[in-house]
Every structure is written in structure tokens, then in C-alpha cells.
Amino acid sequence: MPSSWRAQLLITRIALYLASALIVVWSVAPFLWQLSTSFQEDRLLSSPTPSFLPWPGTLEHFRNIFVEKEFHLYIVNSAIVAGLTTLFCLAIGAAAAFALARLRVYYHFGILALILSVSMFPQIAIVAPLYLAASALGLMNTYTILVLIYLSLGLPLVIWVLFGYFQTIPREIDEAAIIDGAGPLRLMVSIILPMSLPGFVTTGLLAFIMAWNEFMFALAFTSGVERQTIPVGIANFTNLYYVPWGDLAAASVVVTLPLVLLVLAFQRWIIQGLTQGAVKE
Amino acid sequence: MTALPSAGLAAGSRRSKRLGRRSRAERWAPLLFLLPAVVTLATVSVYPVLDGMRLSLRNTMLSTQEDEFVGLANYLRLTGDPQFWSAWQHTMLFTAASTLLETLLGMAMAVVLYETFRGRGWVRAAMLVPWAIPTVVTSKMFGWLFDGQHGVVNWLLMQAGLIDGYVNWYGDSRTALLTIIIADVWKTTPFMALLLLAGLQTVPHSLVEAARIDGAGPWQSFWSIRLPLLFTTLLIAGMFRALDAFRIFDLVYVLTGGGPADSTEVLSTLSYKVLFSGLDFGYGSALSAAMFITEAVIALGFGLFIVRRMRRDNG
Numbered sequence: 361m362p363s364s365w366r367a368q369l370l371i372t373r374i375a376l377y378l379a380s381a382l383i384v385v386w387s388v389a390p391f392l393w394q395l396s397t398s399f400q401e402d403r404l405l406s407s408p409t410p411s412f413l414p415w416p417g418t419l420e421h422f423r424n425i426f427v428e429k430e431f432h433l434y435i436v437n438s439a440i441v442a443g444l445t446t447l448f449c450l451a452i453g454a455a456a457a458f459a460l461a462r463l464r465v466y467y468h469f470g471i472l473a474l475i476l477s478v479s480m481f482p483q484i485a486i487v488a489p490l491y492l493a494a495s496a497l498g499l500m501n502t503y504t505i506l507v508l509i510y511l512s513l514g515l516p517l518v519i520w521v522l523f524g525y526f527q528t529i530p531r532e533i534d535e536a537a538i539i540d541g542a543g544p545l546r547l548m549v550s551i552i553l554p555m556s557l558p559g560f561v562t563t564g565l566l567a568f569i570m571a572w573n574e575f576m577f578a579l580a581f582t583s584g585v586e587r588q589t590i591p592v593g594i595a596n597f598t599n600l601y602y603v604p605w606g607d608l609a610a611a612s613v614v615v616t617l618p619l620v621l622l623v624l625a626f627q628r629w630i631i632q633g634l635t636q637g638a639v640k641e
Numbered sequence: 642m643t644a645l646p647s648a649g650l651a652a653g654s655r656r657s658k659r660l661g662r663r664s665r666a667e668r669w670a671p672l673l674f675l676l677p678a679v680v681t682l683a684t685v686s687v688y689p690v691l692d693g694m695r696l697s698l699r700n701t702m703l704s705t706q707e708d709e710f711v712g713l714a715n716y717l718r719l720t721g722d723p724q725f726w727s728a729w730q731h732t733m734l735f736t737a738a739s740t741l742l743e744t745l746l747g748m749a750m751a752v753v754l755y756e757t758f759r760g761r762g763w764v765r766a767a768m769l770v771p772w773a774i775p776t777v778v779t780s781k782m783f784g785w786l787f788d789g790q791h792g793v794v795n796w797l798l799m800q801a802g803l804i805d806g807y808v809n810w811y812g813d814s815r816t817a818l819l820t821i822i823i824a825d826v827w828k829t830t831p832f833m834a835l836l837l838l839a840g841l842q843t844v845p846h847s848l849v850e851a852a853r854i855d856g857a858g859p860w861q862s863f864w865s866i867r868l869p870l871l872f873t874t875l876l877i878a879g880m881f882r883a884l885d886a887f888r889i890f891d892l893v894y895v896l897t898g899g900g901p902a903d904s905t906e907v908l909s910t911l912s913y914k915v916l917f918s919g920l921d922f923g924y925g926s927a928l929s930a931a932m933f934i935t936e937a938v939i940a941l942g943f944g945l946f947i948v949r950r951m952r953r954d955n956g
Contacts, residue, residue, distance in 0.1 A: 372859075379753045380760070384767045387831055391770055393793060394782050410793045452677040459674035475678070478686045480881075482888040482936050484909045485929040486689035488696060488922050493689070512685035515678055544670040573775035575891045576909075580917060591777035595895050605785045612778040623773040627766040634832075635839030 391616065397609035398422070405606055421610035431611060433585045434593035438615075441503055441589055442571035445510040449567040450560060452511070453518035458548045460519070461526035462534060472523060479516035487580055494581060501587050509577050514567040521566065521633045525559030526552060562633035565626055569619060590615050690933065696926035703920035715927035725928065727903060728911040729935075731818060735907060736886040736939075739825045744879050746826065747833030752863065754834065755841050768831035776828065780895035783824040787811060811897050814904035821892055821905055829886075833878060840874035841867060873950050880943035887936055908932045 397405065398421055399414030425431040456475075460468045490509065499505040529552060537547050553560070575591040582588045594611050597604065623630060700711045719725050750768070754761060771779070786794050789809035798804045811820040844867050852862045890909040893899060899906035899914070908928065916925035 373758075376753060376756055376758055380758070380764045383750055383753065383831075384764055386827070387767045387770050390782050390786060390827065391774065393786065397785065406791055410791070410796055452681060455674040456678035459671040463671040463674065465671045465675070471675070475682065478682050480884050480936065480940065481686060481690060482909070482929065482932045484888065484890065484912045485693050485933045486686060487913070488916050488926050488929070489689035489692035490685070491916075492696075492922070493692075508681075508685055512681050515682060519678060544674070548674075569773060573777075575775070575777050575894075576913070579894075580913075591775050591891075594775075594777050594781060597781075603784070603788075605788070605791075608781045609785065612774075612781060616774050616778055619773045619775075620770055623769045624766050627769055628762075630769065631765065631835055631839075635836055 391620070394609045394612050394616075397606060398613045400606060402606055421604075421606040422614070424604070424607045425611050425614070429593075429597070429607070430585055431593065431614065434588060434590045435615070437503075437582075437587055438572055438589040441506045441510065442568050444503065444507045445514060445571040446564050446568045448507065448511050449514045449518045450564055453515050453563070453567075454522055454553065454560075455548070456515075457519045457522035457526055458544075458552060461523050462547070462552065463544060472520070475516050475519055479513070483513070483576060487577065490577075491580060501582050501584070503587065505581050506571075506578060506587075506589070509581070510567075510571040510574060513574070514570050517570070518563045518567055521563045522556070522559055524633075525556045529555050558629055559633065561626060562629045565622060565630060566633065569623075572615075572619065693926045693933075694930055696922055697930045699923045701922040701926075703922060711923070715924050716931075718924065719927055719931060724903070724906070724911060725908075725931075728906045728908050729931075731905060732887060732889070732907040732909075735818065735822060735825075735889060736883055738822050739829070739886045740879055740883045742822070742826050743830045743833045743882055744875065746830045747837050747878075748875070750830065750834035751837035751841055754838050765835065768835060770831075771828045772832045774828070776891035777895050779824060779828050780892050783820065783827075784811070784896055787820050787823075789813075811905075812901060814900075814902045817897050817901060817905045821889075821896060824892055824896065825886065825889070829882065833882060836878045837871070837874065840871050840878075844870045873947060873954065876943060876947050876950060880940065880947070883939055883943070884936055887939065888932070908935075 393412075396412060396414050399417040399419070400411065401416070401418045401420065404411050404414075459465055460472055465471065490505075494500050494505045499508075533551060533555075534547060537551050542551070572589075573591060574589075575595065578589045578592045579595070582592065585593070590611075594608065594615070597608055597611060697715055698710060698712060699708060700714070701708045754764060774782075786792055787810035789795070789807055789812050792807075792810070794810070795804070795807040799807070808816060811817045848866055848870075849862055852866050857865070888909055889907055890913070893905050893907050893910050894913070897905045899910045909932070912925050912928040912932065915921050915928055919925070
């Protein structure tokens with residue numbers, strides 16, 4: 361009896377490891393293939409049997425995207441837009457989340473639900489009116505309009521995640537601070553914010569990734585390499601007669617590697633931040 | 642330390658004054674803190690939605706300067722537009738298939754990750770990779786993987802003997818939508834799994850333990866304890882996933898552009914084309930308003946189901 365029980369346990373264990381291996385392969389294999397592709401010569405890429413390792417390797421695709429396609433310009437645009445979006449999202453979102461979590465606000469759950477429901481709008485529904493407004497205000501093809509739009513796309517999630525963080529800080533701290541004569545602004549800036557730094561790292565990262573990856577609004581509101589962001593640049597990477605898969609792979613690697621490294625470094629915090637709604641259930 | 646009591650006394654008289662000021666500040670502070678966020682969302686999200694509704698009742702054309710009130714004409718045109726209905730069907734099919742697949746696969750992954758084993762942290766980290774990759778990059782990545790001539794997927798399937806000849810995955814109207822669903826499932830399932838895992842971890846361990854003592858196997862305890870307790874979380878995750886899948890744009894626009902032969906055209910890409918290729922802002926707005934209404938119905942449907950479920954759980 362015990363030996364068969366142990367055998368069953370062993371089988372379960374093996375199945376578990378196999379399943380996890382499968383999950384890992386499923387999650388990272390396409391990206392690894394892209395990584396390998398980016399170092400392969402076009403000759404290898406169009407041969408009937410794919411070679412999985414980039415041998416002999418080449419940096420030609422990276423040279424192509426930076427020298428011929430001026431890919432660094434897209435990177436600069438994306439960095440400016442995503443950076444500013446993150447900054448404003450955190451400042452505005454923190455103030456709102458602080459008010460909802462720590463100050464006396466009537467219907468604060470109702471307000472929170474309303475804010476969250478805004479993020480569920482089909483984004484295509486706001487493109488046309490915003491396009492007309494931006495044209496009238498002379499905001500077409502500017503960083504400003506992209507930052508404004510991304511701000512409204514990112515704020516609901518930022519407020520929601522920061523609200524969760526602020527709520528985990530014990531209430532007694534507020535009372536002590538108020539007795540010591542701190543107003544709401546002091547309370548937020550010198551007490552609550554420093555205590556929720558991990559929350560800021562997570563939410564900042566979420567806002568940054570959202571703005572860095574957004575495509576439709578960037579496509580509609582920018583034209584030309586001087587304002588277009590990375591996704592638009594990559595989407596337009598096609599030659600007349602063939603698809604430059606090697607160049608595309610190189611560009612994918614360049615824009616994704618920093619994100620992947622950031623996400624791997626902060627994975628615990630990100631998972632915690634993203635899943636807090638489910639945990640609270 | 643010795644200075645403290647006297648300082649406290651001196652502050653005492655000041656405190657009463659502060660209290661008066663604070664109560665006024667207390668009333669206005671929350672509004673001031675909320676104001677920037679509310680103003681941003683109102684001007685950049687809520688106002689455009691309402692303005693879109695207004696536009697949908699006009700014949701605004703950017704190419705001809707036409708701009709008059711036409712009542713429900715755009716909506717009438719919508720009901721008889723075969724392109725709209727075909728895009729609507731593709732969108733619904735995509736939403737249903739991807740939500741279902743992602744929920745089921747995500748659940749399977751979550752059950753695996755629920756067990757403790759060495760290296761679990763690495764598996765969870767790896768699962769965030771698809772989520773972090775820009776969707777445009779995902780599209781190009783799957784374009785290369787599923788390429789009809791040199792795609793590695795064709796090669797692998799050929800080696801395994803599963804296909805007789807190379808499939809022109811997203812270049813063939815019979816398999817294009819399937820390819821898009823596969824790409825979406827790849828990108829979103831791991832995230833779904835992490836959400837469901839967080840839900841699983843809230844199921845009290847004592848319940849599972851009690852069932853085990855009563856002789857329930859792992860399979861039985863999953864079906865009769867964890868799954869029922871997880872059901873509300875599952876519904877909420879499914880709802881958010883369905884609402885997000887319904888507005889799919891990037892994958893389709895970059896991978897197929899809606900083709901071949903409109904076989905992957907979805908509502909977002911169709912609206913975008915009507916707006917920015919046709920410059921028909923009136924009709925395009927009616928299209929996106931129709932999307933908005935469908936989204937609201939989906940949300941309402943899930944919402945009612947979730948509320949009923951929660952009532953039953955609590956009562």
C-alpha cells in the first residue's frame with residue numbers, strides 16, 4: 361500500500377514538472393525564436409529548414425534598423441511619451457487614490473467603480489471626437505495629445521492599484537499624524553507616499569508599459585518619424601516586395617528586451633499589484 | 642524629552658484654532674485631490690464618448706465639409722450594411738472563442754502553479770513575458786512564426802506529420818481568424834492564469850484539508866470545493882477578458898489588416914477604416930456607438946449573472 365502511494369506521488373510530481381516546463385516553453389519560446397531570428401542572415405531565414413541557433417550570426421539587422429530606418433528616433437519618442445505619462449499618472453492617480461482611500465469621501469466605492477468602468481470603454485469610440493478636438497486645438501502630431509490620451513487610459517488602473525496599496529496602511533498612522541497637526545497634503549506626501557513606494561514602482565511600471573505598447577491612438581494622431589512611437593514604427597516596417605523578418609525581429613528584441621528584464625526583476629510586485637482585485641474577492 | 646510637556650501646552654491653544662481650519666480643509670481637500678483625475682477622465686474619456694454619440698447623428702465627412710444633422714440615418718444604414726454584420730460576427734466569434742480558451746487554459750495553468758514546487762517563481766516570471774510584449778510586436782512575431790513559406794510552425798507541423806503541405810495561415814481566409822485567436826490566446830492566457838491563481842490562493846486551506854481527510858481525491862476536491870468557491874472570480878475575470886477581447890484592434894490591423902477578403906475584419910478595424918480611410922466621421926461614429934452598446938450589453942449580462950451568483954453565495 362505505501363509503495364503504490366509513493367509511486368502515485370512520484371507520478372504526480374513528474375506530471376507537475378512536465379506541465380510547468382510546458383508553460384515556460386509556451387510563454388517564452390516565441391520570443392526566443394524572435395531573438396534567434398534577429399541574429400540570422402537573410403539567407404538562413406529563407407532556407408527550407410530553419411536553423412534554431414543563429415550560426416553564423418550577423419548584426420546586419422540591427423545595423424539596418426538603426427542606420428536605414430532611424431529606429432532610435434521612435435525609441436526617443438516612445439521614451440518621452442511613456443515617461444511623461446508615467447509621471448503624470450502617478451501624481452494625479454496618487455492624489456485621487458489617496459482621497460478615496462484615506463479621506464472622507466461620500467460614495468467612494470461608487471466613484472471608484474465609475475472610474476474603473478471608464479477603462480472598459482471601447483477605445484475606438486473616443487478616437488473620432490478626440491481627433492476633431494485635437495485638430496481644432498492644433499494638437500495633432502504632438503507629444504501632448506498622446507500623453508493626455510494615455511493619461512486617461514492609464515489613470516483607472518493606477519488609481520485602482522494605488523487605492524489597494526493605501527488601504528493596507530494602518531489607519532492609526534493617519535490619526536497620529538493628524539493629532540500632530542498634519543493636514544491632508546502633509547499626511548499624503550510625508551507619510552502615506554513614502555510607505556507605499558513598492559506600490560509606486562508597480563503602478564509606474566504598469567503605466568509605462570501601457571503607454572510604451574499603445575498602438576491605435578499613436579497611429580491616428582501622429583505622422584512621420586519625428587513624433588511616431590515604436591509600435592507605429594514597427595507596424596510600418598514593410599518593404600515593397602518582401603517582409604523583412606530579420607529586421608522586424610531585431611526591432612522586436614530592442615523594444616521588448618528592456619520590458620522583459622524590468623518585468624522579470626519586479627515580477628513579484630507586478631503580480632501582487634495586478635491580482636489584488638482577485639485576492640480581495 | 643523635558644521640553645515636550647511645555648511644547649505640548651503651547652500647542653494646545655493653537656490646536657483649537659487649527660481644528661477649525663482643518664474642518665474646512667477636511668471638507669474641501671478630498672475634492673481638490675480628486676479634481677485632476679476627474680477632470681482628465683471627463684475631458685479625455687467621457688466627453689468624447691458623448692460627443693461620439695452626437696457625431697453618430699450627423700453626416701460629418703472630413704473630405705467634403707458635409708456636416709448636418711441626419712437623425713438616425715447612420716444607424717439605419719448600419720442595419721443594412723453587410724460589412725458591419727460580417728465584422729460583428731467575426732468580433733463575437735473572436736470574443737467568445739478567445740475568452741473561453743483563455744479561461745479554460747488559464748485555469749489549467751493556475752491549478753499547476755497552485756502546487757508548491759522548486760522553481761515556481763521562475764515559471765510565474767516567465768508567464769509575464771507574453772503580457773509585457775507590445776501587441777504590435779506579438780503580431781509581427783506570429784506573422785513570422787506562422788509565415789506561409791518559411792514559418793517555423795509549418796515546418797514543425799510538417800516534421801510531426803500533422804499537415805501534408807504548408808498552410809498559408811493568415812493569408813488564407815479559412816485559417817486567418819484562427820491564427821489571430823491563437824496569437825491572442827498566447828498573449829493573454831498567462832495573465833488570466835495569474836489572476837485565477839490569486840483567486841485559488843484565497844480558498845481556505847482548511848476546507849481542502851478537511852475534504853482530504855474525508856477521503857476526497859485531488860480531482861474531487863478541485864471540482865467540489867475549489868471550483869465552486871472560485872466561480873465568481875472566474876466570472877469577473879471572464880467578463881474583463883471578454884470586454885477587452887471585444888475591442889481587439891492591434892493584432893488584426895497589423896497581422897492581416899482585416900483580410901484576406903475581409904475574413905478577419907472586426908468592429909474596431911472596420912470603424913478605424915471608415916473613420917480614417919473613408920473620412921466618414923458620422924457613419925464611423927455610429928459604428929463605434931454600436932460597439933459601445935454591445936459592450937454595455939455584455940457587461941450588463943455578466944454583471945447580472947455575477948450579482949445573482951454573489952447573492953446565492955452569501956445567502
